[in-house]
Amino acid sequence: MIEPSSIISGMSFPKIGVVVSTTRPSRIGPKVAEWVSQLAPYDAQVEIVDLAEVALPFLEDHAVPAAGDYDRPSTIAWSQRVRGYDALVLTVAEYNGGYPAVLKNALDTLKQEWAGMPVAVVGYGWGGAAAATAALGTVLDRLRMVRLDGPGLRFGEDLSTEGEILADAPEDAVRGLYDQLLAAVRESQPAA
Numbered sequence: 358m359i360e361p362s363s364i365i366s367g368m369s370f371p372k373i374g375v376v377v378s379t380t381r382p383s384r385i386g387p388k389v390a391e392w393v394s395q396l397a398p399y400d401a402q403v404e405i406v407d408l409a410e411v412a413l414p415f416l417e418d419h420a421v422p423a424a425g426d427y428d429r430p431s432t433i434a435w436s437q438r439v440r441g442y443d444a445l446v447l448t449v450a451e452y453n454g455g456y457p458a459v460l461k462n463a464l465d466t467l468k469q470e471w472a473g474m475p476v477a478v479v480g481y482g483w484g485g486a487a488a489a490t491a492a493l494g495t496v497l498d499r500l501r502m503v504r505l506d507g508p509g510l511r512f513g514e515d516l517s518t519e520g521e522i523l524a525d526a527p528e529d530a531v532r533g534l535y536d537q538l539l540a541a542v543r544e545s546q547p548a549a
């Protein structure tokens with residue numbers, strides 16, 4: 358979803374993918390990602406990236422991802438899609454003290470695409486998904502992404518277990534995260 362209001366004739370704004378990291382039939386991930394996307398500033402193009410729709414197999418390419426020599430059409434499409442974003446926001450559920458396997462697979466499927474890409478993390482769960490985002494941070498650092506840690510939404514305080522966003526949800530923190538993300542994009546892509 359590209360917000361029409363984010364596009365002003367003659368100007369090109371950074372394109373940010375807001376990733377839904379879960380695929381369960383009854384997941385709330387899309388509601389969290391939608392809330393995050395609606396807090397984006399006017400000078401960013403925001404698109405939801407639903408890993409359920411991306412639907413990657415588990416590492417079926419012949420070569421290792423670091424080679425960039427992809428033969429699976431799904432990997433080629435994923436690589437092209439990722440290269441189309443200037444930055445990502447990962448919305449991250451906590452599963453058994455970690456982050457969803459489908460997100461790890463989406464990261465592991467590519468390699469060179471991640472290096473230097475600004476990435477912000479917004480967790481959700483009991484305790485704000487602190488364990489999940491800490492574990493994910495190690496992986497994002499290994500991939501040499503430019504990591505920005507955002508807020509964790511807590512069940513009962515910031516959102517309901519059905520995915521309803523509550524009044525105390527940290528809107529200002531997410532807006533501040535976008536500011537940091539856009540600054541990181543500017544830093545990674547200096548004007549010619």
Ligand SMILES: Cc1cc2nc3c(=O)[nH]c(=O)nc-3n(C[C@H](O)[C@H](O)[C@H](O)COP(=O)(O)O)c2cc1C
Pocket residue numbers: 379380381383384385386387450451452453454455481482483484485486518
């Ligand atoms: C397999 C599984 C493991 C879970 N483990 C945790 C956990 O360790 N910590 C936590 O805060 N919530 C945990 N939960 C609750 C999730 O945070 C909650 O179900 C959330 O809605 C998951 O995101 P989703 O609906 O987008 O899949 C778990 C849920 C599932 C399905």
